[in-house]
Amino acid sequence: MRPIVSEAELGGDWEVAAPDSNRVPGAMMGGFLERVVGTGAPMRVCARPEVTVVIQFGEAPLRVTAGGEQRQLGGVVAGLAPMPQQVTADRIECLEIRLSPLSTRTLLGAAPSELRGEVVDLDAVWGREAPLLREQLSETPTWAGRFTILTAFLAHREPVGAADPEVAACWNRIVATGGRVRVQELAEWTGWSRQRLWSRFTAQVGVTPKQAAKIVRFRHALDRLAAGQPVADVAAICGYADQPHLHREIVAFAGTTPRTLTH
Missing domain, CATH: 2.60.120.10 (Jelly Rolls)
Structure with a gap:
């Protein structure tokens, strides 16, 4: 840490x-x-x-x-x-x-x-x-x-309410799959409509289900890159379409390139 x-x-x-x-x-x-x-x-x-x-x-x-x-x-x-x-x-x-x-x-x-x-x-x-x-x-x-x-x-902090069980379950599934799960699959899993899931999840987690999955996948990729794994291997393992796709996600979430973050 x-x-x-x-x-x-x-x-x-x-x-x-x-x-x-x-x-x-x-x-x-x-x-x-x-x-x-x-x-x-x-x-x-x-x-x-x-x-x-x-x-x-x-x-x-x-x-x-x-x-x-x-x-x-x-x-x-x-x-x-x-x-x-x-x-x-x-x-x-x-x-x-x-x-x-x-x-x-x-x-x-x-x-x-x-x-x-x-x-x-x-x-x-x-x-x-x-x-x-x-x-x-x-x-x-x-x-x-x-x-x-x-x-x-x-x-001794004063809580302001807990997340819905369905939202918590969706978040845990996103983390468990390394971000490789579709929003439609999550909606079907909870029995909610996509719109309800999107609304409740965003209000309680702070980002949309799709963005949450991207963030979790980004961190998995970053950890692998920091460990010295080749960029092409990381892109494939983490479910990116190709190396440029991984590059764009890192620039979007970190404001810099993969090379800068891992050197």
């Missing part, structure tokens, strides 16, 4: 931490600290099949750049398919949470549909609780202590 939703060249010397167990169902946690100050290594925000929360507890804010504009934030939330953006900081000191979209309403206190296509200021989601949480984390000297604080914080 890397900071943010990055597949970029990070550089520097990193301290990486993980909790001793999966403390919160539906969430994965990680801690990242850049020992070398001032590298400002850029990190690319890419689509992925989780909602990603980054809490920067060090003194240096995150700098989020998109469309020629830059924001300085103490934390960010990225939906499943954010617009390609870059994030930098003079020094990364953060906790990252990756949430299943099915858990986002409970653990984040917001619906995934509110995050579609955006990298959102964490303060806008958690309000005054966000800076208080950052202060607690910054005053805690150990990763174990920080994970304990974050676990307790998530446990």
